[in-house]
Amino acid sequence: MSDPSGVAGDQLRAFVERIERLEEEKKVIADDIKDVYAEAKGNGFDVKILRKVVSLRKKQPHEREEEEAVLDLYLQALGMNGPAS
Template sequence: MANPDGVAADQLRAFVERIERLEEEKKVISDDIKDVYAEAKGTGFDIKVLRKVISLRKKKPHEREEEEAVLDLYMHALGMAGAAGEG
């Protein structure tokens, strides 16, 4: 029900509480992800490269190809020819 100021306090409270719960869940998940990265690092994997692999897997093949083409163009413009595909 709306209070005299025109704010539906119960509805607002429900939204705030839902957001707070989701923020807490997000924190727990974020902590879990950090633990997995730490475990991978402890096993000898390069975390920086692992993060890049995760990022690339989120993209569609044509998006990755376009990004690589632009990166190659920029690298050539900076005199770093051939560096984009090497690694």
């Protein structure tokens, strides 16, 4: 039902409680991911590069190719790498 202000209190409370539970789950998952990166670092892996690999794997091949082409173009414009062969 609605309270005098027109807000369905029970429904609103249910939404807020669901969001709170999901936020807690998100925190637990974020902590788990942090632990995996720490474990990888402990085994000699470069975490910065590992994060980049994870990021690249989320993208479609054409997105990666386009991003790499633009990056190469920018680096060439700045004189930071040799001309394309």
